[in-house]
Amino acid sequence: MTLCPDINVKSGPRGVGKTVLLAYLASHSRESGWVAANVTSRPGMLEDIIERATDAADELVSSAPSVRITSVNVPVLFGATWEYRDPESGNWRTRMNRLLDRLQERGIGLLITIDEIDPSLDELIDFASTYQHFVRENRRVALFMAGLPASVSALLSDKSASFLRRAAQHQLGRIDDADVRAAFLETVEDAGKAIDEGALAEAVRATDGFAYMMQFVGFRMWAEARGRSRIEPEDARRGAARAREDFISGVVRKTCQELSEGDLAFLGAMLPDGEGPSSVADAASRMGKTANYARVYRSRLMEQGVITTAARGLVRFDMSLLREFLLEE
Ligand SMILES: Nc1ncnc2c1ncn2[C@@H]1O[C@H](COP(=O)(O)OP(=O)(O)OP(=O)(O)O)[C@@H](O)[C@H]1O
Ligand SMILES: [Mg+2]
Structure with a gap:
């Protein structure tokens, strides 16, 4: 795998394999001389990136003797230094710059993976705006993020995170x-x-x-x-x-549990069509609503990864077990 200063966003419904994929990419990054900081989007995320990155760098440096004999006899491990780990010593961007400088001296790149994207988390928005400076400064950084389709699209439409719209997006789906x-x-x-x-x-x-x-x-x-x-x-x-x-x-x-009553009503209106696709217009008339009203739910459910489009104006359940579960309830 080749890594470049790149941003990738994976989205997909629950249990599709997003977390597993991020872990896989991180484990392979090492072979190309990159260290990975794997974090989840939640409060404390920024500090966690520094902690995880220093741990990963120490592991890489201590397992590769050729890297450590360069300067002094006793190698100073990344985690032993407080210049980037102590919040008193500068803001997050300053401390990250110091860490990235140290990594760069040894030819090491940093891959950041952020799982379970939460578009309402301020730290994630702050992260995005700082990350774009790393990219502009040509630092060896790469970013992979993963989340449910609705969270990804909410994050990408946030105006403070407009930089992320350039990310390559990959929708994870069914395995053949x-x-x-x-x-x-x-x-x-x-x-x-x-x-x-x-x-x-x-x-x-x-x-x-x-x-x-x-x-x-x-x-x-x-x-x-x-x-x-x-x-x-x-x-x-x-x-x-x-x-x-x-x-x-x-x-x-x-x-x-994550669906609204309106979402569930729309899914209920699709049930009479069985395994076949449902027309959005039919679902709307079964709900006693206009087609425009139904289209709002159609978009929401597609963003949640619950339904997919079958053809123009037609939708179907993405998980047949979800359909069977609703039938039984
Ligand atoms: N490529 C794969 N091949 C086989 N099994 C897989 C694969 N990807 C994921 N799995 C299995 O599916 C399970 C769910 O994967 P994972 O936790 O990555 O999903 P997720 O998309 O992150 O779900 P969530 O949205 O709930 O966080 C894992 O425990 C793993 O065993
Ligand atoms: Mg996951």
């Missing part, structure tokens, strides 16, 4: 069935078991392209086949049913 199948097969075989063709097909069907669901299905199916060397279709069926309960309590309920 072929990839899910390959991942199950490889994981099972690496662990020394075999899996029946029908069981594999059932596991792929139950996963329905969702990263989080894949973990549940694999875990439950494996547990069902405990003590046997081969996973049978019955194990996959039972595992899938338990995974479905896990996914509903872990992801679907959480998603519903």
